[in-house]
Amino acid sequence: MKKSFLTLDDADLKGKRVLLRVDINVPVDAGKVTDTTRLDRIAPTILEIADKGGKVILLAHFGRPKGPDPKESLRPIAAALAEVLKRPVAFAEDCIGEVAASAIAKLQDGDILCLENTRFHKGEEKNDPAFVDELAKLGDLWVNDAFSAAHRAHASTEGIGHKLPAYAGRTMQLEIDALNKALEAPKRPVIAIVGGAKVSSKIDLLENLVTKVDALVIGGGMANTFLHAQGINVGKSLCEKDLAPTALRIIAKAEAANCAIILPVDATVAYHFAPNAPAFAYGLDSIPADGMILDVGPRSVARINAAIDDASTLVWNGPVGAFELHPFDAGTVAAAQHAAARTKAHKLVSVAGGGDTVAALNQAGVAGDFTYISTAGGAFLEWMEGKPLPGVEVLRPQ
Ligand code: 3PG
Numbered sequence: 001m002k003k004s005f006l007t008l009d010d011a012d013l014k015g016k017r018v019l020l021r022v023d024i025n026v027p028v029d030a031g032k033v034t035d036t037t038r039l040d041r042i043a044p045t046i047l048e049i050a051d052k053g054g055k056v057i058l059l060a061h062f063g064r065p066k067g068p069d070p071k072e073s074l075r076p077i078a079a080a081l082a083e084v085l086k087r088p089v090a091f092a093e094d095c096i097g098e099v100a101a102s103a104i105a106k107l108q109d110g111d112i113l114c115l116e117n118t119r120f121h122k123g124e125e126k127n128d129p130a131f132v133d134e135l136a137k138l139g140d141l142w143v144n145d146a147f148s149a150a151h152r153a154h155a156s157t158e159g160i161g162h163k164l165p166a167y168a169g170r171t172m173q174l175e176i177d178a179l180n181k182a183l184e185a186p187k188r189p190v191i192a193i194v195g196g197a198k199v200s201s202k203i204d205l206l207e208n209l210v211t212k213v214d215a216l217v218i219g220g221g222m223a224n225t226f227l228h229a230q231g232i233n234v235g236k237s238l239c240e241k242d243l244a245p246t247a248l249r250i251i252a253k254a255e256a257a258n259c260a261i262i263l264p265v266d267a268t269v270a271y272h273f274a275p276n277a278p279a280f281a282y283g284l285d286s287i288p289a290d291g292m293i294l295d296v297g298p299r300s301v302a303r304i305n306a307a308i309d310d311a312s313t314l315v316w317n318g319p320v321g322a323f324e325l326h327p328f329d330a331g332t333v334a335a336a337q338h339a340a341a342r343t344k345a346h347k348l349v350s351v352a353g354g355g356d357t358v359a360a361l362n363q364a365g366v367a368g369d370f371t372y373i374s375t376a377g378g379a380f381l382e383w384m385e386g387k388p389l390p391g392v393e394v395l396r397p398q
Pocket residue numbers: 023025063064148149152376377378379
């Protein structure tokens with residue numbers, strides 16, 4: 001990877017107060033963390049800094065509180081992190097001021113401290129300079145390991161990087177490296193699979209992708225809008241009819257950029273949106289007027305898999321069917337398993353991320369077989385849209 005920013009290799013950590021921005025915005029149910037993936041991912045960075053004698057001071061947000069709110073305290077997450085790290089993680093009830101400063105003053109080299117939710121202060125999301133200063137004075141340097149929060153220009157994700165020497169953490173490095181391999185400097189041909197319910201939420205993403213990839217598979221509810229735009233009757237399927245002109249514009253842009261658009265050629269249709277609803281495969285010329293397309297059909301899966309075979313790099317965002325309802329997960333699972341097998345055979349570099357994508361790949365049992373799975377939701381989408389991410393940009397030497 002072209003090293004366009006400083007990493008832990010460049011930092012003198014011993015005895016330093018290291019403000020480490022992490023994304024530990026994890027799912028919590030009844031006070032218990034239900035998925036530790038994000039905690040597992042940041043563990044190497046935390047342990048490396050601690051083992052090099054740095055004082056690790058974690059900065060993070062949780063949820064979207066409007067002010068201090070015990071329900072959105074980071075305390076239970078800090079406890080879960082201690083279990084993942086198998087080391088004590090101290091906790092301070094505020095991320096600035098006397099409470100934070102005195103907790104930091106107690107740290108020995110190699111200790112780990114988690115500060116309370118940065119979003120308890122309004123200055124965080126506003127990237128308010130006074131709040132940035134309050135944070136910055138707690139540390140000697142800043143390490144950003146929160147790619148998945150890098151689309152936010154907040155005080156702890158961006159502002160502070162202008163005040164302290166800034167370094168990328170190991171997870172950030174891995175993430176950027178994987179994403180570079182997928183879109184910036186990929187081994188061609190590159191295929192993208194984009195699914196999800198709505199075109200409206202992914203217009204920018206599709207417009208960017210058609211200029212970068214060689215083939216674009218469109219699945220999920222959003223494919224219905226494209227089919228409708230091409231004159232196909234999609235029955236009662238989810239479809240943003242008003243976006244037909246947008247869909248046609250994207251198709252034209254793809255043609256001009258020499259990107260093949262791969263739409264479904266058949267569909268799995270049901271009459272109820274319910275688990276185990278009776279499902280039928282239909283050709284596109286005969287979708288029943290009262291039916292709903294809930295997944296790509298078997299011929300479409302074969303086509304997607306053949307397109308994956310032609311590719312050297314795959315970037316995947318969004319399930320191609322209503323994967324949360326069996327049997328409408330079939331298309332997503334089959335394509336994911338095919339991509340996983342090609343990856344295992346060293347024929348494919350596969351990168352996936354964003355919202356439901358990780359859950360879908362977990363459901364297919366193949367998350368471990370992809371080259372890289374990003375834990376980022378919104379940040380992954382903005383990266384696919386080709387937008388600069390403030391939390392990454394601030395790491396580049398000025
Ligand atoms: C995420 O979970 O996607 C990140 O932590 C960002 O959270 P946000 O969408 O609340 O800014």
